[in-house]
Amino acid sequence: MTILLELQGIEKSFSGINVLKSVDLTIRAGRVVALAGENGAGKSTLMKIISGIYQRDAGTVVYNGKEVTFANARQSMDAGIGIIHQELNLLPELSVAENIYLGREPTKLGKIQWDVIESQSKKYLAQLKQDIDPKTPLGKLSIAQQQMVEIAKALSLNAEVIIMDEPTDALTDIETAVLFEVVDELRAQGKGLVFISHRLGEIFQMCDDIAILRDGEMVHQGPVAEITEDELIRHMVGRELSDQYPFVPATPGDVRIEVENLTAHGAKEISFSAHAGEVVGFAGLVGAGRTELAKAIFGENPIQSGTVKIDGKPIRLRSPQDGVKAQIGYVTEDRKQEGLVQSQELGTNMTLTGLDRFCNVLGFVNKASEAVTISEYIEAFAIKTRDANTIISNLSGGNQQKVSIAKSLVPEPKVLILDEPTRGVDVGAKREIYTLINKLKAEGLCILLISSDMPELLGISDRIHVLSSGKLTGSFDRDEATQENIMRCAVAGQTNG
Amino acid sequence: MKLNTFISENKSLIGLIILMAAVSFANANFLGVDNMLNILRQTSINAVIAMGMTFVIITAGIDLSVGSILAFAGAICASLIGMDTPLVIALLVTIIVGAGLGATSGVIISYFNVQPFIATLVGMTMIRGATLVYTQGRPISTGYFDVAESFYQFGAGYILGIPNPVILMIVIFALCWFILSQTRFGRHVYAIGGNENVARLSGINVKKVKILVYALSGALAALAGIILTARLESAQPTAGLGYELDAIAAVVLGGTSLAGGKGRIFGTIIGALIIGVLNNALNIMDVSSYYQMIAKGAVILLAVVVDSRGKSNA
Ligand SMILES: Nc1ncnc2c1ncn2[C@@H]1O[C@H](COP(=O)(O)OP(=O)(O)OP(=O)(O)O)[C@@H](O)[C@H]1O
Ligand SMILES: [Mg+2]
Numbered sequence: 001m002t003i004l005l006e007l008q009g010i011e012k013s014f015s016g017i018n019v020l021k022s023v024d025l026t027i028r029a030g031r032v033v034a035l036a037g038e039n040g041a042g043k044s045t046l047m048k049i050i051s052g053i054y055q056r057d058a059g060t061v062v063y064n065g066k067e068v069t070f071a072n073a074r075q076s077m078d079a080g081i082g083i084i085h086q087e088l089n090l091l092p093e094l095s096v097a098e099n100i101y102l103g104r105e106p107t108k109l110g111k112i113q114w115d116v117i118e119s120q121s122k123k124y125l126a127q128l129k130q131d132i133d134p135k136t137p138l139g140k141l142s143i144a145q146q147q148m149v150e151i152a153k154a155l156s157l158n159a160e161v162i163i164m165d166e167p168t169d170a171l172t173d174i175e176t177a178v179l180f181e182v183v184d185e186l187r188a189q190g191k192g193l194v195f196i197s198h199r200l201g202e203i204f205q206m207c208d209d210i211a212i213l214r215d216g217e218m219v220h221q222g223p224v225a226e227i228t229e230d231e232l233i234r235h236m237v238g239r240e241l242s243d244q245y246p247f248v249p250a251t252p253g254d255v256r257i258e259v260e261n262l263t264a265h266g267a268k269e270i271s272f273s274a275h276a277g278e279v280v281g282f283a284g285l286v287g288a289g290r291t292e293l294a295k296a297i298f299g300e301n302p303i304q305s306g307t308v309k310i311d312g313k314p315i316r317l318r319s320p321q322d323g324v325k326a327q328i329g330y331v332t333e334d335r336k337q338e339g340l341v342q343s344q345e346l347g348t349n350m351t352l353t354g355l356d357r358f359c360n361v362l363g364f365v366n367k368a369s370e371a372v373t374i375s376e377y378i379e380a381f382a383i384k385t386r387d388a389n390t391i392i393s394n395l396s397g398g399n400q401q402k403v404s405i406a407k408s409l410v411p412e413p414k415v416l417i418l419d420e421p422t423r424g425v426d427v428g429a430k431r432e433i434y435t436l437i438n439k440l441k442a443e444g445l446c447i448l449l450i451s452s453d454m455p456e457l458l459g460i461s462d463r464i465h466v467l468s469s470g471k472l473t474g475s476f477d478r479d480e481a482t483q484e485n486i487m488r489c490a491v492a493g494q495t496n497g
Numbered sequence: 498m499k500l501n502t503f504i505s506e507n508k509s510l511i512g513l514i515i516l517m518a519a520v521s522f523a524n525a526n527f528l529g530v531d532n533m534l535n536i537l538r539q540t541s542i543n544a545v546i547a548m549g550m551t552f553v554i555i556t557a558g559i560d561l562s563v564g565s566i567l568a569f570a571g572a573i574c575a576s577l578i579g580m581d582t583p584l585v586i587a588l589l590v591t592i593i594v595g596a597g598l599g600a601t602s603g604v605i606i607s608y609f610n611v612q613p614f615i616a617t618l619v620g621m622t623m624i625r626g627a628t629l630v631y632t633q634g635r636p637i638s639t640g641y642f643d644v645a646e647s648f649y650q651f652g653a654g655y656i657l658g659i660p661n662p663v664i665l666m667i668v669i670f671a672l673c674w675f676i677l678s679q680t681r682f683g684r685h686v687y688a689i690g691g692n693e694n695v696a697r698l699s700g701i702n703v704k705k706v707k708i709l710v711y712a713l714s715g716a717l718a719a720l721a722g723i724i725l726t727a728r729l730e731s732a733q734p735t736a737g738l739g740y741e742l743d744a745i746a747a748v749v750l751g752g753t754s755l756a757g758g759k760g761r762i763f764g765t766i767i768g769a770l771i772i773g774v775l776n777n778a779l780n781i782m783d784v785s786s787y788y789q790m791i792a793k794g795a796v797i798l799l800a801v802v803v804d805s806r807g808k809s810n811a
Contacts, residue, residue: 363682364679
């Protein structure tokens with residue numbers, strides 16, 4: 001098999017900390033290589049070195065037989081290397097088509113050919129089975145749809161080497177299946193692919209080879225067929241991990257939240273209730289209205305009719321401020337645009353919602369007690385960071401997610417809404433988050449869990465509601481819930497409108 | 498390592514020191530105590546306005562109306578003093594008027610979704626117009642009551658040899674520093690500038706914070722108007738023309754990003770001092786005022802270019 005790209009002895013440090021230690025990696029034509037590793041292991045950094053976003057400190061990159069150094073992303077793109085970034089790099093104000101062709105708009109006599117851009121965009125989106133009007137402003141799309149646009153962008157480059165950094169973390173099974181069909185096609189065309197995912201099942205399903213990074217070192221490389229999931233996890237975390245979904249049966253307390261006939265943008269007449277001390281899961285396809293429902297309960301999505309009661313008392317929800325006041329915590333699915341201020345420090349981000357805890361009546365912040373809480377969470381969640389002053393955008397994706405969850409817990413909420421809480425989180429940390437959810441549940445927190453990761457939803461929910469096209473189409477207790485049941489309800493509303 | 502961070506975090510301070518060293522070589526009188534106090538006094542008005550502007554710019558906004566608010570507030574204050582209003586009341590009323598004008602911009606910006614540039618541009622025009630109407634285009638004298646004398650002292654007097662405006666500037670600096678770095682409000686200001694969506698979803702009352710920020714900017718512009726009026730013993734209808742630009746320049750020279758979310762009040766003071774030293778140096782070196790404008794623009798450009806180069810290399 002021809003080698004497309006070969007990395008040798010790659011080294012990279014950030015402010016004195018060595019995050020890649022003499023890493024080798026080979027990308028072959030017609031094969032998909034999985035790159036696995038814990039949060040902060042260096043996966044994204046390695047990919048950014050290939051694509052010229054970061055510069056390596058040492059080592060060589062050989063592409064098509066020639067040693068190359070890309071000074072920026074444009075150069076690698078022109079050379080035929082496409083990358084789908086872990087953090088979406090799209091501009092919400094521009095249209096879908098503009099985003100796909102940003103910076104390389106085809107022109108004729110200096111005039112941009114909008115019709116070409118739009119028809120081409122439509123073509124690539126259709127290949128991904130996405131029926132999205134290319135003129136739609138990108139910000140109007142769901143995260144999953146935005147992810148599909150990012151993938152379409154990579155396809156439109158017609159690249160030889162395609163790097164996919166956690167492309168599936170925002171997708172449900174249906175879109176993931178579509179993506180995998182496309183990956184199969186690309187593989188058949190002889191492209192070389194790199195696939196990063198924390199959903200280990202996908203690695204075994206999709207990939208030919210595997211490369212495992214631990215703390216910046218390549219600890220294993222070989223064909224996927226020759227490794228078991230347990231071995232993979234052991235290589236990643238350096239120890240055994242048992243029981244991925246530790247479930248503790250709930251001892252539900254009083255009814256904590258009651259949602260009655262709630263109608264809001266994207267959600268129609270939804271009623272359900274949840275008790276203190278239980279985890280209620282919400283399943284559904286992309287666009288089913290789960291996030292819209294969550295945002296309505298939090299006060300961000302204006303409620304058109306219906307009521308939300310906490311502890312039996314109806315609450316007014318005109319803004320997220322009301323949601324916070326009613327002791328509702330919300331971990332957004334989109335940590336970049338909605339969850340964390342990317343340009344600011346870990347610490348100030350973590351306490352942004354719950355700052356009142358550290359303030360006196362005059363609004364003075366007690367920085368000492370704030371710092372104590374911040375370091376407690378850094379430790380409890382095993383957040384990989386130099387200190388609390390690290391800028392969020394310099395953390396690895398999974399560690400950002402942990403900060404995001406900690407941020408929602410600082411104000412000590414009664415109801416916690418988790419919207420894709422393990423997006424981009426590694427196996428070990430996922431398990432830590434599940435254990436944490438169990439602990440919070442035992443302490444009497446009422447948790448609403450939205451997740452596109454079906455095994456996760458089945459694994460840790462006490463009950464599961466299914467949404468489809470904004471309506472509640474099914475409810476299951478833990479022992480009745482199966483993947484098939486849920487899927488049936490998830491597509492139910494779709495066919496009859 | 499350490500030294501590097503120090504240099505990159507204190508570029509404006511280092512710039513100021515280099516500038517002062519250069520000027521003192523060129524003119525021996527420059528470093529004298531009298532001249533230093535003179536510079537501080539001349540800087541104080543711009544510095545007070547620029548500190549309010551810093552809050553606004555950290556929220557990713559801009560306030561073009563400060564020069565007009567300064568003039569309007571000055572006129573109000575002069576007539577109050579002229580009517581023998583007790584000093585404290587006259588000062589308070591003037592500052593409240595300034596805060597009210599600023600808050601109005603804030604309301605327009607946050608409730609009607611008007612861009613800060615436009616909202617405060619409109620404010621700048623209308624408030625200047627109102628000042629001209631109110632003063633009928635003529636200066637308003639502070640009059641001959643006793644209170645006029647204490648008002649003059651407020652702006653032109655000294656405490657322990659330090660000009661009152663300089664003391665005021667230091668007090669405002671301490672206050673602003675405290676608010677920005679030690680209070681919940683300060684955190685919210687930074688968060689809004691960093692990402693307004695995130696701030697809102699974190700339960701921050703974004704509208705309220707923005708209104709307060711513009712109110713603060715208006716109040717400090719009014720305070721600057723008071724200082725100016727007191728020193729001149731009269732309010733000029735054209736006072737403060739173009740002051741918004743000097744304030745913005747001071748903020749930017751101080752390292753606060755116009756994109757919002759980042760900035761320090763200390764930097765703004767340094768930025769204001771750089772402009773003050775530059776003005777003073779060009780004056781004592783007898784550079785004609787036409788050339789002064791060119792020289793000032795060039796230095797600001799240089800500073801901003803150095804700053805943004807540092808950022809992209811980081
Ligand atoms: N620009 C940067 N400045 C400083 N440190 C950085 C920067 N980019 C990455 N790092 C650090 O490098 C390490 C590796 O990060 P990287 O993003 O490559 O991890 P990852 O394997 O992709 O993790 P995840 O699975 O969470 O996405 C982390 O400790 C991270 O904090
Ligand atoms: Mg990553």
